[in-house]
Amino acid sequence: MELPLGTGTVEASFPDCDVTVADPPGGEAVDPHAAAERAVADPHGPSLAERVAPGDDVAVVVTDVTRATPDDALLDVLLDELRDGGVDRTDVTVVIGLGLHRPMDDGEIRAALGEHADLAVNHDADAAVEVGRVDGCPVELHPAVADADRVVSTGMVEPHQYAGFSGGAKTVVIGAGGEPLIRHTHGPDMLARDGVRLGRVDGNPFRETLDRAGDVAGVDFSLNVTHGPSGILDAAAGDHRAVVRDLAATARAALSVPVADEYDAVVAGVGAPKDANLYQATRAATYVALGDRNPLRDGGRIVVPAELPEGAGQGTGERRFYDRLLGASGAAELYDAMREGYDPGAQRAFVVARVLRDHDVYVTNSESPAVVEECLMHAREGVADAVDPGSDVLVVPDALNTLLVRP
Incomplete structure (x- = not known):
């Protein structure tokens, strides 16, 4: 299937996996x-x-x-x-x-x-x-x-x-x-x-x-x-x-999609403009895990295809986000430390750490794999490289515009 990547798409296949696609009703576009x-x-x-x-x-x-x-x-x-x-x-x-x-x-x-x-x-x-x-x-x-x-x-x-x-x-x-x-x-x-x-x-x-x-x-x-x-x-x-x-x-x-089952992996699409940097692209992971309905099993992973031409991001908030993740020894320790406070912009590191305590996040197809690895996440070349064969997979093609809700 095609998933968003930058202003285009990337082909993703899931051999030997049971795949469900979360497509919201979408509504009718207007001028x-x-x-x-x-x-x-x-x-x-x-x-x-x-x-x-x-x-x-x-x-x-x-x-x-x-x-x-x-x-x-x-x-x-x-x-x-x-x-x-x-x-x-x-x-x-x-x-x-x-x-x-x-x-x-x-x-x-x-x-x-x-x-x-x-x-x-x-x-x-x-x-x-x-x-x-x-x-x-x-x-x-x-x-x-x-x-x-x-x-x-x-x-x-x-x-x-x-x-x-x-x-x-x-x-x-x-x-x-x-x-x-x-x-x-x-x-x-x-x-x-x-x-x-x-x-x-x-x-x-x-x-x-x-x-x-x-x-x-x-x-x-x-x-x-x-x-x-x-x-x-x-x-x-x-x-x-x-x-x-x-x-x-x-x-x-x-945008609402009822989800009853649990999954080994959720593939969360982003696309432009949000996949320009890691700060914005991690919204896909936090929207999946910290919304009304977390569809992941214990230990399940989130896979986010994102180009990341700006790396972690270039603004003040993005730099603070990167610095917090870069200096962390682990997600749980970072979350506990940030409960004591942090500078504006670093809140994205706080919510990412909250997700990473329970789920691994894989970022694929990016121009900045080293930055991803520095930030407590995993970089892979393609989506298939981040999903284990035989997994139950939920694909959310537009994760930032899909609300996963309880049935």
């Missing part, structure tokens, strides 16, 4: 631009044009290269709506919500934003300024966002290990935010709390903290989309909480 227009015309709450006034400085926070969001189409619609509200294009700043990821280069910005690339600036978490507090933690923002009269965001509402689903206020308060809130929300105390789980929005302390931080940050209007294997499934606009809940329901219906 992103048309869906965004419909959402902005019928938002949750007042329209964007009603929320702005001529002369307002508007900051639009968009996603970075780690999200497959059609930000060019969403910006088209948002800028048209802002113009209808009297806001000139020259009064709009587009901030790329990097969080602690690496900056996007000029070519990547042009590819992501098209004709609107000239409005864009990369976020720098070190330059963020405080605008208020949530749970005693400073909420910091990019200066252009902090100083704006109105704050707007795009986003991708997709399964997220901690927030349940991404998008909404997260694009602003994490993507264009500073280290204090990232440290607070991604620390071991938060990630160990009940309700902080893939696919859960209601009763999720992580999500609730982001939403309250979004109120402090003054997120006025969100335009988000959700997607499945077939493409973009829907868009929603307006109040950031309502937008996430609206699209999470759509995504959950399209």
Whole structure:
């Protein structure tokens, strides 16, 4: 069968294995631009044009290269709506919500934003300024966002290990935010709390903290989309909480696969843009093992085909992730040590260590096998090299967009 690898695919065969494929319903793809227009015309709450006034400085926070969001189409619609509200294009700043990821280069910005690339600036978490507090933690923002009269965001509402689903206020308060809130929300105390789980929005302390931080940050209007294997499934606009809940329901219906059996191996597909580095690609392993339903038997393994042209990753968070895994003698020891705390970005090492205590992770077909081996995981040339003959195998072709759930 074909599995995603980078922007293409790789052939995978499983001789003498009993293979089950987890294919979610997928939903029906829509045109992103048309869906965004419909959402902005019928938002949750007042329209964007009603929320702005001529002369307002508007900051639009968009996603970075780690999200497959059609930000060019969403910006088209948002800028048209802002113009209808009297806001000139020259009064709009587009901030790329990097969080602690690496900056996007000029070519990547042009590819992501098209004709609107000239409005864009990369976020720098070190330059963020405080605008208020949530749970005693400073909420910091990019200066252009902090100083704006109105704050707007795009986003991708997709399964997220901690927030349940991404998008909404997260694009602003994490993507264009500073280290204090990232440290607070991604620390071991938060990630160990009940309700902080893939696919859960209601009763999720992580999500609730982001939403309250979004109120402090003054997120006025969100335009988000959700997607499945077939493409973009829907868009929603307006109040950031309502937008996430609206699209999470759509995504959950399209992406859930009930799993009753247990397996010796799960092969978890990733593909671009998430398999650019190990930091992002390990989401496939943690989504499988730390979701609603872990389908692995005791001692079962997870196999992730991933190109990894950037190695472990190039941003601050990615470097911290790599350093933690590189310096560890074992997964259990690393997990216990990180329960005492860690720098923002290193949380991915924490959740990977949590998985590695119970399951081996094999990364195949990569350009960076040495990095994989340095990070307590196993590198193999191909998928078949990582699966023992005679195994019961569950193949999840799109692991980041599949919710494995209890029947």
